[in-house]
Amino acid sequence: EARFPQLGDRLISALQLARSAPRTRAFNSPALVARALDEAVTACAAIPFAQAVRLPAQARWTGLALGSGALFAALAWGSSGFRVGLARLVTDRPWPSVYALDVQAPPSRVAQGDDLPVMATLREGSRIPRRVVVHVQGRHGEAVEITLPPEGGAYRGRVEHLTEDLTVWVTAGDFRSPDYPVRVLEKPVVSAFQVRLTPPEYTGLPAAPLLPATGHLRALRGSRVHVEGTSNKPLKACTLSFSKRAVSLPLQAPTRFSGDFMVEEADSYVFTLEDTEELKATHPVSYQVTVIQDQAPLVRIMKPGKDLNVLPNARIPLDVRAQDDYGLGAGTLAAVLNRGTAEEQQVRLPLIAAPATKDLKAFSAPLVWDLAPFKLEPGRQLRYLAEVADLDTVSGPNLGRSQEYGITIVSREDFEAELQRRIEEMVSDLQRSREQARQLRNVTEVLAASPPDAARESRAMALGLEQGRLGESLQQVRDALDDRMQVIRVRK
Secondary structure (H helix, E strand, C coil), X not given: CCCCHHHCCHHHHHHHHHHHCCCCCCCCCHHHHHHHHHHHHHHXXXXXXXXXXXHHHHHHHHHHHHHHHHHHHHHHHCCHHHHHHHHHHHCXXXXXXXXXXXXXXXXCXXXXXXXXXXXXXXXXXXXXXXXXXXEEEECCCCCEEEECXXXXXXXXXXXXXXXXXXXXXXXXXCEECCCEEEEEECCCCEXXXXXXXXXXXXXXXXXXXXXXXXXXXXXXXXXXXEEEEEECCCEEEEEEEECCCEEECCEEECCEEEEEEECCCCEEEEEEEEECCCCEEECCCCEEEEEECCCCCEEEEEECCCCEEEXXXXXXXXXXEEECCCCEEEEEEEEEECCCCCCCEEEEEEEECCCCCCCCCEEEEEEEEECHHHCXXXXXXXXXXXXXEECCCCCCCCEEEXXXXXXXXXXXXXXXXXXXXXXXXXXXXXXXHHHHHHHHHHHHHHHHHCCCCHHHHHHHHHHHHHHHHHHHHHHHHHHHHHHHHHHHHHCC
């Protein structure tokens, strides 16, 4: 309107009436508003719009703006950061950072309940950050921050006990790693299993199945254990992991496994499973294997059971007894003549023929040992013991040995003199026992005639002890008498 006075305020009036028409409808005549608008449109239609713009003034402001922009661009181009930033806008180059780390990509799949390891190392030339943080974002909830402790140039940590899918990333100052999605999958576990234990063949014992899920074993070394069970997921492999070995259990079906292993030593084992998604998990229960030792046979020489002085042609009665937990093998009487001299000689007499049956667990061998074939002279000595083996073919055979006894060959004169001395000792012992018995009888008669009281009870107890000692003394005399009779029997 300043450029073209002929408009006469019609343009501005029409604009104001048009904008306020809805609010002033009750005060203005619609016909009057319509007529004002028509007059403004008719007046403007006859004016060229290009003549309303003052080009020289606009050109000055536009040139000033373009010049200022060019000057700013020239100054900014001299900065390397500006150039890198401009390149970052038009390409996929990373922003410049004073911290740089190499983050080891964590596993993309983890078993439920396991931990997720995270490790990052500083790149060469990177500034050492004050904190290195692992961010953990689950499907639900806010991200959790875990600070990684430094170990030299590396930062290690773990996200513990995973229960759901999550995303992790690492930051350090102005550094941010890519996002690492992690799937948390149900771990493969043993749903049910049972074992069957078969003892070694030499025992003759049958296989004994154990109760389901009873993995603890007590068995002889060399026993065979059959394991079969099922899992909660299809498997790729199943292994029994011991401390020093691993035994594979072949798959009979996607979720069924079975196999055997031998009991070799005391140990423990766990089930290690790998499913078809190549996710490995170890059964959390550890089962113990206890090895039962096959003991050596118990061997005893019941008679004579002591050292002897005998004549060269003596016939010595022996009673050898042996017993074993799983079965007796061969047995011999082992003797050494003149031990430690140039005339040393070893002799073996068979007691039990080999091989013995598996059912032979006890043995008694009364026999007479004739010394005449050895032609021993007085002064010679002989040491002997009994040896019996068992049937252990795994870690044996185990050899049981009796106590060792000695035999000394004496002349007839020395033999008779020793016999006479022993007889005199027995007579003396019998006389002493007779006197003790007479005294006890007198005490007993006096005690029976006395009135009952506390003193009588005390004397009765003392008398009982004395009678016990007398009985032991008489038993010793009797044993000595039996020995003398045995010596007399073996002298021929």
